[in-house]
Amino acid sequence: MTETLALDLARAQFAFTISFHIIFPAITIGLASYLAVLEGLWLYTKNTLYRDLYHFWVKIFAVNFGMGVVSGLVMAYQFGTNWSFFSEFAGSITGPLLAYEVLTAFFLEAGFLGVMLFGWNRVGPGLHFFSTVVVAIGTLISTFWILASNSWMQTPQGHEIINGQVVPVDWLAVIFNPSFPYRLIHMSVAAFLATALFVGASAAWHLLRGRDNPAVRKMFSMAMWMMVLVAPVQAVIGDFHGLNTLEHQPAKVAAMEGHWGGEEAADGEGLPLILFGWPDMEEERTRFAVSVPHLGSLILTHSWDGTIPGLKEFAPEDRPNVPIVFWSFRIMVGLGMLMILLGGLSLMQRWRGRLYDSRWFLRFALLMGPAGLIAILAGWYTTEVGRQPWVVYGLMRTEDAVSTHSATTLGVSLALFVVVYLFVFGAGVAYTLRLVRKGPQLEEGARETSGGPGRPRHAMRPLSAVEEDLDDDQDTDGGR
């Protein structure tokens, strides 16, 4: 009983800290590429709106980057403190992959981030753009290594087990494991969408308050084009990812669908798609199911009457927590559909000439601001809870991976994490939102700024690169 509680607390601690963490790198990945696009467009078109937007978003990027680094450190330590048996078992694979990520973060992201923040007046536009592009590529390379490590835990290959420890025998097979390409693309695109929604919501907030300027319109327009073009593509990527999961982790897909086996008989033929319901793990059925006949077959097997293994085909001790997987998957998909709707409505409003002044549409864009991040969290809950009871799928159970700490130790440290995180990152997020509230300033990049090497005020850390007086709000219109 106590051991089960300790295991649950260790899992809760990891879930809490990584849920906080993932928000920041997701925005970092998206904003880095957005900044590269903005600076490239400025250099190509000479339109200073892009430069002004760059100066606005680079400050938010710096703060976000700092919070991502700090919250990410905790994850690495937890592998050693709370999951020592996992680290002993699989560290020869996960350790090097995470080390590559750290090297990338050091030499590409952090190094050239310094040039981004402090080199504007020193290195010239071409080299500065080069630095921004390198940071953007660095964030994607970091994503590559993190996703390689996680994907290996989902679909392990390229290893042998010698004396109870995983030993890599084929690094290419380890890295390019079967689920890796799908996860990498799905997560990267999710980060772009989450950032676009954040940018779009920021612009919508300013437009709703009457702070209408060409820079705000430009970033709103760019964000809505992302919804139009990328949100539907993400749905297709998700479909491919689902088919890959069905091939390698069928129990996870059965939990996502609330499919226990036998639903086909009730329907006559073909697998229904259960839209809503409550999976009951005791009774081994999904209660109150609202389903569409044959749609499950169409989506999962791309045929009219195809079927998939039901949860009853797996021993009860090999099944994940079905209600969590079932509902987190629906939250992710539902938000994805709302993103597609937002993109479609933006096209309609653009065509009607009402993109920037339709209040109901702007409110919808504002409400969708956190949707990308919530969808990312829901997607990760789906895939991580869906992998249970395995920490390395088919090789090591989660209960065998946890360190031998007492429930008291884990409970107290979890409580401390909650308090410290809410204080530190709550303040960080509040500061970010205050920066957003200030809004893009026209001709900001054309005037001299303080700070940076050789300047009267030396900015020594990413957070201190934010030099604006936050009280100097852009309330020229009375702050409506």
Place this chain on the structure above:
Amino acid sequence: MQGRETRDRDGATAPLRKRLGWLVLIWVASVLTLGGVAWLMRLFMNAIGLQTN
């Protein structure tokens, strides 16, 4: 001073060698700063008894 900085910001008039020098200097300073922080953390961890095998 102000005029030189303006030229530097616009980029075209500063010699490439000087601009590359600033790029390398800022890059090295950034990496060294992060490395210093990582080294301090390692010292702290060693001080409280955490060691590698």
